Amino acid sequence: MRIVSLVPSLTEAVAATLPEALVGVTDWCTHPAGLAATRVGGSKYPDLDRVLALRPDVVLVNVEENRESDAEALRAAGVELYVTYPRTVDEALDELGRMLTALGAPAEPGWLAAARAAWAALPTPTTSxxxxxxxxxxxxxxxxxxxxxxxxxxxxxxxxxxxxxxxxxxxxxxxxxxxxxxxxxxxxxxxxxxxxxxxxxxxxxxxxxxxxxxxxxxxxxxxxxxxxxxxxxxxxx
Missing domain, CATH: 3.40.50.1980 (Nitrogenase molybdenum iron protein domain)
Structure with a gap:
C-alpha cells in the first residue's frame, strides 16, 4: 500500500499505525516530527503532478480541508480516494477505525482505543x-x-x-x-x-x-x- 495524505490529522494517524505505507504528505503535516515522506504542497493547493508521481494506491482527503476540484482531478487520473468528513467526536473515532482497516491495519491501534476510552470517560458537563x-x-x-x-x-x-x-x-x-x-x-x-x-x-x-x-x-x-x-x-x- 502506497498512501498519500492531504490531511494533516490523517497523516498523523497513518504515521502512528502504518508508517511504512506513507509516501506523500502536505507541507502542513507537522506530526509526528521527522516525517520522511515526500512533501506535495499544501492541503488547499497540492502539487497534483507530484502526488501522481508517487504512484499512490490511495489518497486521503477531507471534504472540508481539501478542494473538490483537486479531488476530481485525482479521480480523473485514476487515483482512488478515501474521503473523510466527521462532524462529531463519535463520527471521527468510527471513521478513523474504518479508514485504518481499509488501509490494511491488522487491528485497531492502541492510540485509537485510548482515544475512545478518554472520550467515553469524560463526565457529562454539569455547567455550560x-x-x-x-x-x-x-x-x-x-x-x-x-x-x-x-x-x-x-x-x-x-x-x-x-x-x-x-x-x-x-x-x-x-x-x-x-x-x-x-x-x-x-x-x-x-x-x-x-x-x-x-x-x-x-x-x-x-x-x-x-x-x-x-x-x-x-x-x-x-x-x-x-x-x-x-x-x-x-x-x-
Whole structure:
C-alpha cells in the first residue's frame, strides 16, 4: 500500500499505525516530527503532478480541508480516494477505525482505543458557558454549527454562540462578536495562530482561553489527550 495524505490529522494517524505505507504528505503535516515522506504542497493547493508521481494506491482527503476540484482531478487520473468528513467526536473515532482497516491495519491501534476510552470517560458537563470561537481574524471567522470542533467543545461544557448559524463558519463583524455577551472567547493556535498578544485584546473584559488547535480540530492520535488538555486550557484564562 502506497498512501498519500492531504490531511494533516490523517497523516498523523497513518504515521502512528502504518508508517511504512506513507509516501506523500502536505507541507502542513507537522506530526509526528521527522516525517520522511515526500512533501506535495499544501492541503488547499497540492502539487497534483507530484502526488501522481508517487504512484499512490490511495489518497486521503477531507471534504472540508481539501478542494473538490483537486479531488476530481485525482479521480480523473485514476487515483482512488478515501474521503473523510466527521462532524462529531463519535463520527471521527468510527471513521478513523474504518479508514485504518481499509488501509490494511491488522487491528485497531492502541492510540485509537485510548482515544475512545478518554472520550467515553469524560463526565457529562454539569455547567455550560456561552462561548465564541474565532478561527481567523482579518476578517473574523468563527466556528458555527455542525462541526467536529463544535462537538468537542460541547462535550467539554461550552455552548457555541454560533451553533445555530446557517453557515458552518460565519463571518461576523467584531462589533457583532462583542455584542454576543459571551462568557468565554476560545482562541486556538491554528488555523490562525492566536497568542496572548494577538486576539485577547479584541475582547476587553471577556475571559479568553488559548487552546491547542491540533487538539481541538485534528482527528487522530491527538484525540487521546484532547479531553484532559483542552479541559485544562479552557479553565486557564
Amino acid at each position: 458557558r456561552r462561548a465564541v470561537v474565532p478561527v481567523w481574524r482579518r476578517p473574523w471567522i468563527v466556528l458555527g454549527g455542525n462541526t467536529f470542533a463544535g462537538d468537542v467543545l460541547r462535550r467539554l461544557g461550552l455552548v457555541n454562540v454560533y451553533a445555530d448559524a446557517a453557515e458552518r463558519y460565519p463571518r461576523p463583524s467584531l462589533d457583532e462578536l462583542r455584542a454576543q455577551d459571551a462568557e468565554l472567547i476560545v482562541l486556538p493556535d491554528e488555523p490562525y495562530a492566536f497568542t496572548r498578544d494577538d486576539g485577547p485584546e479584541a475582547f476587553p473584559g471577556t475571559p479568553c482561553a488559548l487552546v491547542s488547535g491540533r487538539h481541538l480540530t485534528w482527528y487522530g492520535p491527538s484525540l487521546a489527550d484532547a479531553p484532559t488538555l483542552l479541559s485544562a486550557q479552557l479553565t486557564t484564562t
